[in-house]
Amino acid sequence: MLKCDRLTAYYDAARILFDVSFELDANRSACLLGRNGVGKTTCLRAIMGLMAKRSGAVSLEGQPIQTLPAFRIAQLGVGYVPEDRRIFPDLTVEENLQVGERRNEGGISWTLERSYAMFPALHEFRLRQGGYLSGGQQQMLTIARTLMGQPKLLLIDEPTEGLSPLIVETLVEAILELKREGLTMLLAAQDMQFASQVADQIYLMNRGAIVYSGTPDSLKHDTDAVTANLAV
Amino acid sequence: MTIDILIQLLSGVSRGMILFVVASGLTLIFGVLRIPNFCHGSLYMLSAFATYSITTVFGGSNLGFLASLIVAPLVVMAFGAAIEFFLLRRISNREHLYQLIVTFAITLIVADGIKLIWGGSYRSVSYPPMLEGSLSVLGRPFPQYYVLVIAAGIVIAALLALIIERTRFGRVLSAAVIDPEMVGALGVNVPRLYTTVFALGAWLAGFGGALAAPIGSISLGIDNSIIIESFAVVIIGGSGSIVGAFAAALIIGIVQALGIMVAPRLAIGFIFIALCAVLLLRPQGLLGRRV
Numbered sequence: 001m002l003k004c005d006r007l008t009a010y011y012d013a014a015r016i017l018f019d020v021s022f023e024l025d026a027n028r029s030a031c032l033l034g035r036n037g038v039g040k041t042t043c044l045r046a047i048m049g050l051m052a053k054r055s056g057a058v059s060l061e062g063q064p065i066q067t068l069p070a071f072r073i074a075q076l077g078v079g080y081v082p083e084d085r086r087i088f089p090d091l092t093v094e095e096n097l098q099v100g101e102r103r104n105e106g107g108i109s110w111t112l113e114r115s116y117a118m119f120p121a122l123h124e125f126r127l128r129q130g131g132y133l134s135g136g137q138q139q140m141l142t143i144a145r146t147l148m149g150q151p152k153l154l155l156i157d158e159p160t161e162g163l164s165p166l167i168v169e170t171l172v173e174a175i176l177e178l179k180r181e182g183l184t185m186l187l188a189a190q191d192m193q194f195a196s197q198v199a200d201q202i203y204l205m206n207r208g209a210i211v212y213s214g215t216p217d218s219l220k221h222d223t224d225a226v227t228a229n230l231a232v
Numbered sequence: 233m234t235i236d237i238l239i240q241l242l243s244g245v246s247r248g249m250i251l252f253v254v255a256s257g258l259t260l261i262f263g264v265l266r267i268p269n270f271c272h273g274s275l276y277m278l279s280a281f282a283t284y285s286i287t288t289v290f291g292g293s294n295l296g297f298l299a300s301l302i303v304a305p306l307v308v309m310a311f312g313a314a315i316e317f318f319l320l321r322r323i324s325n326r327e328h329l330y331q332l333i334v335t336f337a338i339t340l341i342v343a344d345g346i347k348l349i350w351g352g353s354y355r356s357v358s359y360p361p362m363l364e365g366s367l368s369v370l371g372r373p374f375p376q377y378y379v380l381v382i383a384a385g386i387v388i389a390a391l392l393a394l395i396i397e398r399t400r401f402g403r404v405l406s407a408a409v410i411d412p413e414m415v416g417a418l419g420v421n422v423p424r425l426y427t428t429v430f431a432l433g434a435w436l437a438g439f440g441g442a443l444a445a446p447i448g449s450i451s452l453g454i455d456n457s458i459i460i461e462s463f464a465v466v467i468i469g470g471s472g473s474i475v476g477a478f479a480a481a482l483i484i485g486i487v488q489a490l491g492i493m494v495a496p497r498l499a500i501g502f503i504f505i506a507l508c509a510v511l512l513l514r515p516q517g518l519l520g521r522r523v
Contacts, residue, residue: 050413050417069416070413070416071416071420074417074418080417080418082414086411088406088410090406091403091406096407098403099400099403099404099407099415099418100418100419101400145418146418149419
């Protein structure tokens, strides 16, 4: 589904991402795991076409996408859930969802009704402006808004960051439900517990590069890699 | 006396409607693209001259009037889309100052172009034959054409409000004002959206110019007066707000019309007094919030 080959990205002159290469098969989920500032967000943004300066190759189902603008990549079926949520605060919940609405052949079949079924809180507050939602509700809204575009590949950046355990549980269940439905996912996370719940494959990142790759199980036994790259 | 005031009020309203049509385009462009489109008045003037040519070709007939009302704004819309696509898009990530300079350059080019094509003399377009007469308002004559202008202004206002409040296009527009990058990541072609909005704004300037052509004379310099008043409308109404622009244009039209009765030489000054008051007391404008 997704293939990154020596993906590199810069902020102005500063190189943030160093030759990141990995492959993600359809119906699978992978997680970029690492501390703050190791390049997880930059990696997702680079795949999404949101980094002005990047090099290396990214392909989606064999089609090279590294030169396309973000809106074309989204139209090809890549959904992006940013870490800072970025809902449209002036628009109501329902209007936020409408902005994301898009028909996409071959993606997850998703509707307004499904958004409300997955996150009943959004239905309750559907006429409330997005800016007046709690952090957890905003996170649900961002995910639902992206799903409204019926993606086949979902990039989710630290969905559980700063949220209460109860909300995290709701989000994990939602992500697992999407996974069961066959949606391919690439997540970014700092929390190994969360990563091993939702991901088939884990890539440990440090200083802008992938330093370890394995399954959640193999990672559990590789305490050296974990302490070296995750412990604060 | 009261009847005089009423008639003056009505003509102020029709003046305000033309101003609204033009300024609504400016407020859309300013609100969504954040471009202070200085050449908006030039688009208005270009449309007025085009209207003159089209009605002349048709010999001042009703058909010529309708043709000019359709064709002139479309020509100006295409011109506006080209300005956005070939010039403004290339410098969209620069400072606003550059965009201001480019749009100002266009005002000079358009003014010289018009002088080249139409010459520097005054032109006038007569009322279409079907709207030549006057209505009687409490015994006083009121031009039928002004009634059309008022009706057209209300229809445009209603349509714009409908598009922005009730359609997905309107939602995407509001979202793009807040976070264009995110809107792009959701699959919306934001550069094309910008071109569309600029073209729509240019069409509105053109429609205003065609509508205004039979009122008053068409000459070089009408771009300056309309752009100043239009910016006043945008500031008083709040950038991006159609309802605000409607209210502000009405206020300006009426204040000017009544001001002429009281103190003819100060009429233009009243606008700027209102402008200063708004800037001091409510800098975001009367209704400045979302598009």
